[in-house]
Amino acid sequence: MADAFFEVQGLTKRFGGLVAVDNVSFRIDQGEVVALIGPNGSGKTTLLRLIMGVLKPDSGRIIFKGKDITRHRSCDIVKRGIAGTFQVVKPFRNLPCIMNVMVACMVTKAKRGEWTKRLAVKARDALEFVGIADLSLERAAVLSHGDLKRLEIARAISTEPELLLLDEPFGGLNPAETDLLGKSMRRLHKGGRFGRLHSEEMVMLIVEHKLMDLMKIVDRVLVLNFGQIIAQGTPEEIASDNKVIEAYLGKGVILGAS
């Protein structure tokens, strides 16, 4: 079998006695948009943090484009072409939005020492893409939650990743914002040039709590529960899968039943 674009093999992470991610294996092929769903505490965020190198796995391997990237440092993983956004947005609060994005722009070309002005042009394109170019000179601390989420995405796409990991991108957004963000994602996936930003069929792994918002965007869904993958398939299959419904609602769905 040919090498997958991105593959996770038997990944396990324990926090003390709790097995947060339990022997998880899956693969993502070129050109796919995959959703990773699961109830609260099922290990979705931990899995993303393992992939990004923030946490080190206890066992298992992560393979990206044929190269083993398990246990690499985050900065090296980003350089290889994986970028992620996080559930809890953490901007550099005292810096203007544009500077926040410029930091991420630096990775694409190691042209350090270049005057910051050059990066600013590219950073502005990223902000324009996510639709907050008018806020580019505001300090990140004054942004609303929805705008911060978009800033986070602008930062992630400025590293021009081939694989984009999004952790609850729709969390806390209103329906209009959700719609807008969904559109941006489809544009990213189709690929092309956005000003100076380049994207080529960006492969995405979107972590969400609910499947509803993602139905139209994703090709395939992975369902995680208690750190294990319990189902995978097309969104339609998953929506009617008994095991998935059970995971979300509990067995029998009767009040008081254990």
Next chain:
Amino acid sequence: MLQMILLRGAMVGAVYASLAVGFSLIFGVARIVNLAHTAFFMLAAYMLFTATSMLGLNTFLSIVISIVLVTAVGVACYKAFLERIREHEGAVILMTVALALAFQELMLLLFSGVYRGVAPFIAGNVDIIGVTIPIQQLLIVGITAVCLLAVAAFLYWTNLGLAVRVTAQDKEVTNLMGINGNKTAMISMALAVALAAVAGAVVAPTYVVNPYMWAHPLVMMFAAVILGGLGSMKGSFIAAFILGYVEVLVVFLIPEGSFIKGAVALAIVVVILFLRPEGLFGVTFEEERL
């Protein structure tokens, strides 16, 4: 009198400022409490002494050589001893104390405890705003000011400078944007040690060069950093001048009590910390805010 206080205070403040700003820079970026910081200041003075008095090199060539060499020693120390234990703050402090003592003993071995002197870069005096002062003292202010401005320009106008500044704000997030935290830490270490070396080299002609000359500046640098607010370079800069002027004022107002200048300066730090425990420009770090 007033002019004299202004000039002398500027000189003392400039020296403390270049030490304190460098210390803040490493602390902010790498979370390293570098107690060996002023040991590099001492090393630079000794290197300059060796180059000018023992090897008889040209003064300005010697200055450049000593600054470059001391910076190289600083970066080597970071790479060899500090980088691998960076996560353990206590170990880092012990290691920097060990480094400082090692340098002190090394200088004792090489140069013995004899007090050494370095000739002024440019001999003679100059008349300025109505007082006569040695040209060397003007050079101290001028050279440190240029170096501090250069560091500020680097931090605020270049991409690499931006990378260094954001590492100081949030190491984890910066790492997730593809910036190597070890590299930015090394750069800040190099900049900071270079600033300390510049200070050491320019003050050498006005100091008695001896193996223990790092202790008093270390205390004053610490006082400036704490007064200015831990982690704030702007705060360190301003606090360094406050302390410099306090020291000079004490010497001028009570000449017979000039030995208490350090104590008075530190007492002022204590008073200000009572009123503002976080220092003048205290910053909270991202990881502590959570």
